Amino acid sequence: MKKVIGFKIVLLLMFLGCKEHSKKANLETKTNEKPNIIFLFSDDQSFKDVNALGNPEVITPTMDKLVEEGTTFTHTYNMGGWNGAICVASRAMIISGRSVWRAQQISGNYSKNEDLDKTWPRLMQTAGYETYMSGKWHVQAKPDSIFNHVGHVLRGMPFDTPEGYNRPQSSNDTLWKPWKKEFGGYWKGGKHWSELVKEDAVSFIDDAAKKDNPFFMYIAFNAPHDPRQSPKKYVDKYPLENISVPESFIPEYPYAETMGAGRKLRDERLAPFPRTEYAVKVNRQEYYAITTHLDDQIKDIIETLEKNGLKENTYIFFTSDHGLAIGEHGLLGKQNMYDHSMRVPLMIVGPNIDKGKKIDTDIYLQDVMATALDISGIKKPEYIEFNSLLELAKGTQTKSKYSSIYGVYEKASQRMIRKDNYKLILYPKTKEVLLYNLKEDPLELKDIASNPENITKIKSLFNDLVQLQKEKGDVLNLELIYEDVIQ
Template sequence: MRRIMLLLALALCSSAATSAEQPNILLILTDDQAYDAARCLGWDEVDTPNIDRLAERGTTFTHAYNPGSWSGAVCVASRTMLFTGQQLWHAQRDASKLEQRYVETEQSWPQRLRAAGYRTAMTGKWHVQADPQKVFDQVRHVRPGMPNDHKWMYNRPHQDQPDPFDPSDQSAGGHWKGGRHWSEVVADDAIELMQPVAGDERPFFLYAAFNAPHDPRQAPAEYVARYPREKMSVPESFQPEYPYAEAMGAGRGLRDERLAPFPRTEYAVRAHRAEYAAIVSHLDAQIGRILDAVDQLGLTASTRIIFTSDHGLAIGRHGLLGKQNMYDHSVRVPFILSGPGLPTGQQITTPIYLQDVVPTTLTWAGASTDGIEFQDLNPLLDPDVTATPRQAIYGAYLDRQRMVTQDGWKLIVYPKVPCVRLYNLEKDPHEVVDLSENGEYKVVAAQLLDQLRLQQTETGDDLYLPAIEALQPYASPTSPLPPVR
């Protein structure tokens, strides 16, 4: 009997030790936040002291990508990949059967963490074809894909006309619907959901999903006043219109692109970027409230924080407003890991996918990663481990665009033209100089196209791409390319 009691005691001690080693996991997920949309990430016009604080405390992955989308609502694909851990086209295959394939079998990301001993909770934007009530232990304020909007929020502003849009007008609904800005509600919920639950000693996994800075780009007046339109800069890659917009599925009929007038004007772009800065700053303040609560609740030493977004946004770059394109401003996102045991104040330039957060957190939790198609980032965080980076990064949008990035080069393919665009990202990070018509780089383009085909196989992409010879000489736009600033 004594031996049995001793074995039971040892088992309980072992269980307690394992539980103690599992960190709380806090995911702060934003919507439509470009990779550089914070001061610490490169946009020196915007005030983001709390995202900056998080970067100082943790490790920033400077080249985190979203693989793309099968729909104009890019966030649906991005979040479905998070939920399932499956690459783009495999996730699309499962999208209409998430309840059966993942919820009922408890194979979704949150359910794997719950099986490993976590209390799971969520608040905010969901936009996945599964019932969050079946997935998380606690759920607050489930929001739709985007806040409601109005016709007068589009095709604006015009320099010679009054602007009908006031970002701080609470009667307009949108982020203000319900009487309190949705970013503030998410922060309220996150602070509440991090509170200890009586009788429940499990670590928590909290999915705090902001709708900001998605349009309508609304913020309180004090934040709007910080960013006068006339003082905002125009992006280096500004163009009045993108020559392949229609062929690539991001033309004048796309909702996101109709927010500003055609052709784009510097006046309109400055206005939209000012509103973007204001809502990002307001979002940052709410993130600050969450970070303060982590400290005040005594959770700093036991909580690992992930800050990222589901995709980026153009906001006037390349003549585009939305995220339905393969340029870095739209396919790259911020990605910061912070917390006990993680490096501080570091940057890692190795390319990753934002969905790599799934196996990374499952590893932290000691949970199963069986069948997960993304890569654990922990080897990249450990200086004593030799990590094997990806050969290349893949991107896609519908059957209209394909992209591959490798060794500082990017190839974009528009199959409907057909043509390609080629960029040297190391020398041209804003992607303003298309090298595709320079015959010296034909070999580079061909090698990248071969790599893209390999990536298609890995991601379940069956779209046919012609040989590089069929794309040479590269097609010219039907009208001259607008001058690039």
């Protein structure tokens, strides 16, 4: 009898041992799974709209924590756009992997399945990722045709609010308040759109935590795009007397009409002409407030990851589709080639990514797509024109794969090249050329194109720009105006 009992105990111990071994094996398998990837995408957020990136006026503790916990690319650019809706081009580039003009060519041609197969989420699916999207879309391919799961799909910008334009005229102009829900905009539907997208993301993460598949999330907020609305408590964080006027402030940009960003452009009509310091301060106050509100939504998403034990095996990307002027150089919008409108924040947090590191190498924000493919083990297809940032982030690569940065607005309104700490801006319609020494003049305050000693630099940059045009499929013939430009 004792022998039987002893034998049963041995069997039980063997069973428990096997079970424990099985548990460890499963744990090992989970540890070795592909990492999750979350892409957090804001709208109209300049690199100057993050506290940890040099602006002490804006309150962004969550974004600051991303800077602290990961690697930040401090010189990240969008190429521009083919019309006033710069975000359309930016998002078409990031979803397709093509540069601006080739992205335009295919953006309206997503009817064929082979075109859909080449998009970012479809590529992620080939590596076993569950793909999810919620928020602003503004791409012609339908989200549910390329993502496994789709939350709320929001339009390019919140519904127009006529009361939000040409204001404030003076301190007596008090009709508009960012928290007034009767004006619609972000409040249309009853809940602020940033909160709506946040709740979608939190719900998906809670559900995904119960499953084994890795996930890729494309979370696109409309904020801080106008109308810059947020609850009153956020606006109250920014007393107007604490808001400074940008150093580059002027009442009106002298080349606005020439470059296609004049008084008729929607973005520019948000504030009165000529610009006043008071109007700029109010617009910046509201810009900061909606940014802080956005920051709190991102905080909830990241805390949900932590609560579910998923953060350690998740890469988080945060960037924006382009920047915004908000009173710099006499401009309100993003339809220009200045850094405040082309340059965005870009932070990467995740396994084996250095903490608190800042890299000043010039890159494009659309490099995020190629980086995600790299992380997930997908070989980058030849048609993708952007590059992975993983080696730069891990310190195994030190130089950018781009010798210069290309910028464009509309077919013939603006061209730009940034190279070797110089920026050349060209307005082809009037053959106006601007030149900035970015090392000595990072705020782009002093145009040095008229200095005779800079003619060699202008010629060199112009020739490089023509070469960039050929690489990007830009058909505008700048060579026809070459002699006039360099005189």
